[in-house]
Amino acid sequence: MKRPTIIDIARAVGVSKAAVSYALNGRGGVSQETRDRILDVAADMGWRASSAARALSSDRAATVGVVLARSPEVLRTEPFFMQVVAGLEQTLSAHGFSLQLALASDPGTELETYRQWWAERRVDGVLLTDLRVDDPRPALLRELRIPAVFFGTERPMAGIPVLWVDEHDIADSAIGHLTDLGHNRIGHVQGPGQLRHTARRERELRRAAAERTGVTLLRDHGDYTEGGGVAATARLLDTARPPTAIIYDNDVMAVASVARAAELGVRVPADVSVLAWDDSMLCRVVHPAITAFSHDVGAAAARAALMLLELIETGVADDSRLQPRELITRESTAVAPVFG
Amino acid sequence: MKRPTIIDIARAVGVSKAAVSYALNGRGGVSQETRDRILDVAADMGWRASSAARALSSDRAATVGVVLARSPEVLRTEPFFMQVVAGLEQTLSAHGFSLQLALASDPGTELETYRQWWAERRVDGVLLTDLRVDDPRPALLRELRIPAVFFGTERPMAGIPVLWVDEHDIADSAIGHLTDLGHNRIGHVQGPGQLRHTARRERELRRAAAERTGVTLLRDHGDYTEGGGVAATARLLDTARPPTAIIYDNDVMAVASVARAAELGVRVPADVSVLAWDDSMLCRVVHPAITAFSHDVGAAAARAALMLLELIETGVADDSRLQPRELITRESTAVAPVFG
DNA sequence: CTGAAAGCGCTTACAG
DNA sequence: CTGAAAGCGCTTACAG
Numbered sequence: 001m002k003r004p005t006i007i008d009i010a011r012a013v014g015v016s017k018a019a020v021s022y023a024l025n026g027r028g029g030v031s032q033e034t035r036d037r038i039l040d041v042a043a044d045m046g047w048r049a050s051s052a053a054r055a056l057s058s059d060r061a062a063t064v065g066v067v068l069a070r071s072p073e074v075l076r077t078e079p080f081f082m083q084v085v086a087g088l089e090q091t092l093s094a095h096g097f098s099l100q101l102a103l104a105s106d107p108g109t110e111l112e113t114y115r116q117w118w119a120e121r122r123v124d125g126v127l128l129t130d131l132r133v134d135d136p137r138p139a140l141l142r143e144l145r146i147p148a149v150f151f152g153t154e155r156p157m158a159g160i161p162v163l164w165v166d167e168h169d170i171a172d173s174a175i176g177h178l179t180d181l182g183h184n185r186i187g188h189v190q191g192p193g194q195l196r197h198t199a200r201r202e203r204e205l206r207r208a209a210a211e212r213t214g215v216t217l218l219r220d221h222g223d224y225t226e227g228g229g230v231a232a233t234a235r236l237l238d239t240a241r242p243p244t245a246i247i248y249d250n251d252v253m254a255v256a257s258v259a260r261a262a263e264l265g266v267r268v269p270a271d272v273s274v275l276a277w278d279d280s281m282l283c284r285v286v287h288p289a290i291t292a293f294s295h296d297v298g299a300a301a302a303r304a305a306l307m308l309l310e311l312i313e314t315g316v317a318d319d320s321r322l323q324p325r326e327l328i329t330r331e332s333t334a335v336a337p338v339f340g
Numbered sequence: 341m342k343r344p345t346i347i348d349i350a351r352a353v354g355v356s357k358a359a360v361s362y363a364l365n366g367r368g369g370v371s372q373e374t375r376d377r378i379l380d381v382a383a384d385m386g387w388r389a390s391s392a393a394r395a396l397s398s399d400r401a402a403t404v405g406v407v408l409a410r411s412p413e414v415l416r417t418e419p420f421f422m423q424v425v426a427g428l429e430q431t432l433s434a435h436g437f438s439l440q441l442a443l444a445s446d447p448g449t450e451l452e453t454y455r456q457w458w459a460e461r462r463v464d465g466v467l468l469t470d471l472r473v474d475d476p477r478p479a480l481l482r483e484l485r486i487p488a489v490f491f492g493t494e495r496p497m498a499g500i501p502v503l504w505v506d507e508h509d510i511a512d513s514a515i516g517h518l519t520d521l522g523h524n525r526i527g528h529v530q531g532p533g534q535l536r537h538t539a540r541r542e543r544e545l546r547r548a549a550a551e552r553t554g555v556t557l558l559r560d561h562g563d564y565t566e567g568g569g570v571a572a573t574a575r576l577l578d579t580a581r582p583p584t585a586i587i588y589d590n591d592v593m594a595v596a597s598v599a600r601a602a603e604l605g606v607r608v609p610a611d612v613s614v615l616a617w618d619d620s621m622l623c624r625v626v627h628p629a630i631t632a633f634s635h636d637v638g639a640a641a642a643r644a645a646l647m648l649l650e651l652i653e654t655g656v657a658d659d660s661r662l663q664p665r666e667l668i669t670r671e672s673t674a675v676a677p678v679f680g
Numbered sequence: 681c682t683g684a685a686a687g688c689g690c691t692t693a694c695a696g
Numbered sequence: 697c698t699g700a701a702a703g704c705g706c707t708t709a710c711a712g
Contacts, residue, residue, distance in 0.1 A: 003459065005689055016699045021691060031697060048459035052395035053689035056704045061392065063440075072426055072638065077621045082422050086412055089443050098462065099441050100403075103429050119343060119388035122438065226621065252621070259625035281417045281566065281592070285599035287627045298412065345705055356683045361707060371681060393705035396688045683712080689704105696699080 004045040012041050024049070055121065064092055064308060065100045065123035069110045069130065074224050075103070077252050079280045080297055084151070087301025088127065095309055097124075107132075111140055118146050124312045127151055127304055131196040149308040152300065152322065154200055161317040163304045167197065169324050170293060171204035174275055177291070177327060178245045179212055182336035183273060187236040187243035188219040189229055189253055201249065201277070218243050222253045229253025230260055237264060237272070244336045245273035254290050255282040258332060269334035279328055288331035295325040344385040352381050364389070395461065403438045404428070404648060405463035409450045409470065414564050415443070417592050419620045420637055424491070427641025428467065435649055437464075447472075451480055458486050465652045467491055467644055471536040489648040492640065492662065494540055501657040503644045507537065509664050510633060511544035514615055517631070517667060518585045519552050522676035523613060527576040527583035528559040529569055529593055541589065541617070558583050562593045569593025570600055577604060577612070584676045585613035594630050595622040598672060609674035619668055628671035635665040 006020040013020070015034060022029040023038040024047075030038070055061045066088065068081055075081055089099045100123055104110035114137070117123045125147035128137060131154070141148045142159050150157055155164040178186055188205055191198045202219060209215040218239075220232040229248060236243055248254035254276035261268045268274050268288055276283055279292035300322050311317040346360040353360070355374060362369040363378040364387075370378070395401045406428065408421055415421055429439045440463055444450035454477070457463045465487035468477060471494070481488045482499050490497055495504040518526055528545055531538045542559060549555040558579075560572040569588060576583055588594035594616035601608045608614050608628055616623055619632035640662050651657040 003461075007689080017690085018692080018700080019698065022698090025691085027692095029697065034698090046459065048456065050396065050689050051460040051462045052392045052401065053704090054691080055392035056390065056396050056706085057689075057691040059691095059704075075426055076419050076423055076638075079416050079419075083416055085425075085441065086408075086415055086443055089441060093442060101425065101429060101439050101441050102433060103426055116388060119386065120391040121343075122391045226625075255621075255625050259627065259629075281595075282622065282625060285566075285595050285622060286625050287599065289599075298416075347705080357706085358684080358708080359682065362682095365707085367708095369681065374682090390705050393688090394707080396690085397705075397707040399688075681712105683710105685710085686708090688707085691704085692702090694699105694701090696697105 003050075004042075004047045005050075006047070008045060009038060009041050009047060012045075013037050059121070061122055061124050062096060063098045063100050063123045064088070064305070064312075065102065065113075065117050065126045067102045067104050067110045067113050067126070067128075069104045069107070070224075071105060072103075074252075077226070078224070078250070078278075080278065083297035084129070084301040087298035088305045090298075091302040091305035092309075097309065107136065111136060114140060114146060115144070118144050125149070125308050127308055129153075131157075132194045133196055133199070135196070147308065147311045149304050149311060149317065151304045153197060155319045161307050161311060162319045163300065163307060163322060164319060165197075165322040166324060167200050167204045168207075170277075171201065171208040173325075173327050174247055174277075174293070175205060175208040175212065175215065177329070177333065178247075178273065178275065179215060181245075181273065181333060183243075183245040184215050184336070185241060185243045185245075186215065186217055187233075187246035188217055189222045189232040189236070189246060189248045189257075190219055191249035192223050193221055198249065205247065222249065224250050224252060226252055226256035229256045230264070233257040234264055237266060243272065245275065245333070247275045247277065249277050251276045251278040251280045251282050251290070251292060254292070254332075255286045258286050258288065258290060269332050271337060273334055273336070274332040283328075283330070291330045291333040292328050293325035294328045296323065299323075343390075344382075344387045345390075346387070348385060349378060349381050349387060352385075353377050399461070401461055401464050402436055403440050403463045404432055404645070404652075405440045405442070405453075405457050405466045407442045407444050407450045407453050407466070407468075409444045409447070410564075411445060412443075414592075417566070418564070418590070419622075420618065423637035424469070424641040427638035428645045430638075431642040431645035432649075437649065447476065451476060454480060454486060455484070458484050465489070465648050467648055469493075471497075472534045473536055473539070475536070487648065487651045489644050489651060489657065491644045493537060495659045501647050501651060502659045503640065503647060503662060504659060505537075505662045506664060507540050507544045508547075510617075511541065511548040513665075513667050514587055514617075514633070515545060515548040515552065515555065517669070517673065518587075518613065518615065519555060521585075521613065521673060523583075523585040524555050524676070525581060525583045525585075526555065526557055527573075527586035528557055529562045529572040529576070529586060529588045529597070530559055531589035532563050533561055538589065545587065562589065564590050564592060566592055566596035569596045570604070573597040574604055577606060583612070585615065585673070587615045587617065589617050591616045591618040591620045591622050591630070591632060594632070594672075595626045598626050598628065598630060609672050611677060613674055613676070614672040623668075623670070631670045631673040632668050633665035634668045636663065639663070 155162040222228040276292040279294040283290040363375040562568040616632040619634040623630040
């Protein structure tokens with residue numbers, strides 16, 4: 001019970017290998033009648049193209065690669081990446097492409113993975129997230145001419161299509177929500193400093209704060225982990241004039257801080273309001289439930305996949321803008337406390 | 341700047357293609373001296389084998405496939421799958437293998453994915469989780485002779501190596517923990533009925549309960565989702581003699597139920613103790629934090645990957661047993677309430 | 681120890 | 697519209 005090849009089909013139908021190939025790929029060069037016969041026989045035999053043979057002769061792997069470049073701890077706790085993977089895979093498989101996945105705990109490993117994938121022609125293109133400060137990846141991708149799409153970052157990026165997110169409106173929405181509740185000292189627990197959108201968010205929050213009178217922004221660095229978020233929160237609160245509201249760059253830091261509010265010596269939202277930049281089940285089940293920006297990551301990943309497929313197919317793809325996030329108001333944000 | 345091939349290396353060194361291939365694959369047939377020269381030149385040129393060419397001629401894809409067969413909602417909320425993916429990938433890449441990933445929302449799609457992967461020779465083997473009742477997958481894998489390892493299930497399985505988990509001790513530990521606290525009416529909110537380990541856990545809990553006097557087990561079906569867990573909890577509590585403790589088959593159902601305990605009209609743990617079969621950040625951040633069985637999923641997945649690689653390499657692999665889970669006692673389990 | 685050759689299963693110009 | 701042939705980049709028996 002060997003797997004059938006186009007030679008078997010050609011013999012059965014009584015035509016050449018080439019005719020079979022043309023028919024199966026829907027190209028010209030075969031009459032409608034023989035084409036139908038070929039397709040019938042192929043289906044009967046349960047024929048499917050060998051991916052290796054097709055890749056070798058057509059120089060197309062029909063595969064897209066993604067490197068997940070975060071620590072195992074962050075990967076485990078953040079639902080974000082699984083949503084990315086799910087959104088990508090569904091779009092790719094609908095177009096006959098496969099998804100190849102790798103982890104990288106450090107930037108060197110990630111770069112090496114791209115080099116290797118491309119040298120071995122394992123992938124036709126890659127999808128990237130989390131543009132960093134002095135990020136070496138765009139230059140490498142351009143140098144090797146690897147088709148690539150950057151997901152969830154700023155635009156433009158020379159030579160690489162970007163699915164970008166407008167932090168401007170989100171920052172307005174966050175600051176607006178809190179100032180409407182009377183907060184004017186607002187903390188910001190940031191993500192890792194090496195991520196570009198960390199700086200971007202800070203800039204936009206500053207701008208949004210500056211556009212209102214009397215609003216002070218106090219920032220501290222977190223690292224997207226529980227421990228980092230709690231530590232930054234403790235530092236913000238342990239000052240002469242602590243903030244009455246804190247914006248967290250992700251859900252994990254916000255949730256960990258709310259879960260340990262008592263230890264930190266505050267009540268949420270009576271003493272401090274909390275707002276998370278990402279939403280997830282975590283934000284819903286913690287008490288009080290956390291006001292958060294929701295965001296259909298799966299749909300965004302699907303869009304990014306389409307951009308990448310277009311880039312692979314045609315050599316070009318336009319930048320595209322993500323849907324703005326939506327503020328889900330829950331119990332963690334309330335009117336600012338009045339001091340004597 | 342075309343990618344170098346073994347022909348380029350052969351020409352540069354002045355030997356045949358075959359000699360280059362032998363040298364690069366560490367096989368006999370080349371003197372140590374020429375082997376060294378060949379390796380040097382290959383490294384200089386940045387040569388890497390074309391995965392397609394190698395796959396075509398060796399009939400090995402150097403790729404392992406995994407189908408994630410849960411609903412998008414469960415995938416998004418359960419950290420389990422990302423841990424599996426992470427554990428697998430690290431082991432596979434260390435052995436020169438790639439990980440190919442697909443989603444399947446229904447069993448038919450999953451079977452079709454295996455058929456397709458195998459027909460196209462995209463993978464050398466697959467790793468499966470969640471054996472179901474009347475599961476059609478083992479038969480298909482045997483029929484197509486796809487190397488496969490089943491992860492986290494019962495043993496033995498005819499013809500397919502299993503990384504199995506001993507629910508016996510866990511059930512003892514769960515029942516023991518609760519009866520030590522004085523609970524004798526214990527609820528069990530189960531996972532989906534179609535999963536084999538759902539029945540298995542029920543059986544072991546019944547046995548463990550029967551081995552102690554006066555312990556009653558009350559079960560209800562959940563489906564691993566928030567809504568399913570809360571609904572099952574409500575049903576269990578809305579009875580003449582509700583349980584004073586509830587065991588949940590996963591973390592999501594336990595956490596959702598604890599988060600909505602007030603709505604359900606109970607205090608945790610004053611009225612009802614809660615224990616989760618899986619641990620995650622969710623269990624830690626909810627209030628009260630949930631007593632749970634912790635389990636190094638990543639390490640287990642790494643073990644499963646090794647079994648699969650051995651199976652692919654040698655044609656056989658032994659069953660292996662997972663490390664027993666460890667009970668992490670937190671705030672959600674306490675002494676049973678005393679009724680008048 | 682080494683080389684010339686066939687083969688893996690496709691795709692794709694190129695003649696007819 | 698169709699067929700014979702070369703080629704993709706490797707691996708692997710098989711002679712020397």
